Amino acid sequence: xxxxxxxxxxxxxxxxxxxxxxxxxxxxxxxxxxxxxxxxxxxxxxxxxxxxxxxxxxxxxxxxxxxxxxxxxxxxxxxxxxxxxxxxxxxxxxxxxxxxxxxxxxxxxxxxxxxxxxxxxxxxxxxxxxxxxxxxxxxxxxxxxxxxxxxxxxxxxxxxxxxxxxxxxxxxxxxxxxxxxxxxxxxxxxxxxxxxxxxxxxxxxxxxxxxxxxxxxxxxxxxxxxxxxxxxxxxxxxxxxxxxxxxxxx
Numbered sequence: 001x002x003x004x005x006x007x008x009x010x011x012x013x014x015x016x017x018x019x020x021x022x023x024x025x026x027x028x029x030x031x032x033x034x035x036x037x038x039x040x041x042x043x044x045x046x047x048x049x050x051x052x053x054x055x056x057x058x059x060x061x062x063x064x065x066x067x068x069x070x071x072x073x074x075x076x077x078x079x080x081x082x083x084x085x086x087x088x089x090x091x092x093x094x095x096x097x098x099x100x101x102x103x104x105x106x107x108x109x110x111x112x113x114x115x116x117x118x119x120x121x122x123x124x125x126x127x128x129x130x131x132x133x134x135x136x137x138x139x140x141x142x143x144x145x146x147x148x149x150x151x152x153x154x155x156x157x158x159x160x161x162x163x164x165x166x167x168x169x170x171x172x173x174x175x176x177x178x179x180x181x182x183x184x185x186x187x188x189x190x191x192x193x194x195x196x197x198x199x200x201x202x203x204x205x206x207x208x209x210x211x212x213x214x215x216x217x218x219x220x221x222x223x224x225x226x227x228x229x230x231x232x233x234x235x236x237x238x239x240x241x242x243x244x245x246x247x248x249x250x
Contacts, residue, residue, distance in 0.1 A: 023207075026053050027063035034072055037082040045074065068154075069211060071238030083238070087144055091244040093185045093220065095175040096152065100144050108143030111153070111170035112204065117159055126219050127227045134158035140170055141204060142235070148206050150235040156228065183228060189222040194237065201234060204239055212237040 019025075030049060037043070044052075064080060064154045067073040074083045089099045100107035116134050124131040135155050142150035156164065156175060161181070168177050175185065195215045202209045218235040 012038065012153070022055060023059045023066075025055040025063040026055055026059055029053055029064055030060075030063055030067060031072060034067070034082050039082055039084040040076070041078045041084065042076070052124070069238060086239055086241045087149065089235075089240055089242050091190065091242050093188060095173045096150075097173040098175070100214065105144045108145070108146065109152075110141040110143060110148075111169055112139040112141060114138050114165060114170060116165070119155075122157055123230060125231045127155065128161070129157050136161065136164050137167075138157045138164075138174070144235075148204075148237075149239045150233060151201055151205055151230045152234070155230040159213055160228075178228065184223055185220055185228060186223040186225075188218050189215055192216050195234075197234065205234075205236065207236055214240055214242070 010143070026049070030043075033043070042051075043064075045059045046057045046064070050057045051053075055161055062131070066074055067083075068080070071083050073080050075081075087100060087103060087105065089096070092099075096108070099108040115137050117137050117243070118132045119129055119135045121131050123135060124133060125137065129135070134157075136158050138154045140152050141148055142152055143192065158164070164177075166247075168174070173203070179183070193215050194212050197205065197207060197209060197211070197213050199209070209212075214235040214237050216231070218231040218233070219227055219230075220229045220231070221227050
């Protein structure tokens with residue numbers, strides 16, 4: 001099912017009293033320029049924009065900074081280029097690998113760590129295991145066409161999946177591995193919020209500490225209602241958006 005198109009803000013950013021800030025007017029004008037440029041096309045310089053719109057370079061810089069946070073503008077070396085369309089990930093029980101591949105991109109994962117840890121009280125409650133019981137912690141960088149776009153930490157009961165450390169290839173889909181071991185996924189609870197990445201996450205993903213990130217926390221269950229995994233996924237806000245199909249609640 002196609003996702004709805006993004007809609008422009010009502011009244012184009014004009015506050016209830018007065019005119020929109022000058023940087024916002026410039027931002028709208030630069031955004032119109034971006035519509036004419038193909039992804040990856042270099043932008044005119046700040047000086048060119050300042051002369052064209054009759055504003056200071058500082059005003060142009062602020063407008064471009066906001067467009068960069070929104071993913072409309074991206075850095076390429078020392079220059080700014082028109083951004084690529086965001087990856088649209090559906091909120092379904094499909095793996096990251098499956099979701100990215102459906103959009104015609106090449107998914108990838110790079111292992112950061114695969115280790116066994118004792119379950120904290122909160123993690124034990126989420127997985128319905130005893131506190132201190134061993135769990136596998138699988139942390140991987142998320143890639144799309146070799147670009148680092150996120151970081152994912154997955155926790156599973158080591159007693160339920162004792163061979164995970166030896167059998168699972170971290171470069172592949174975990175859900176495909178679970179299916180081959182007879183584990184079906186039935187439902188999940190997921191919480192989404194915006195955060196800033198920690199210094200460690202900034203270093204791993206290679207992003208700016210000022211860039212808003214989308215944080216998803218999920219508990220996935222099998223048809224018997226038994227928790228299978230707890231997942232913490234961190235996505236770059238300039239590269240991802242999420243869609244969901246909603247039905248009337250009963």
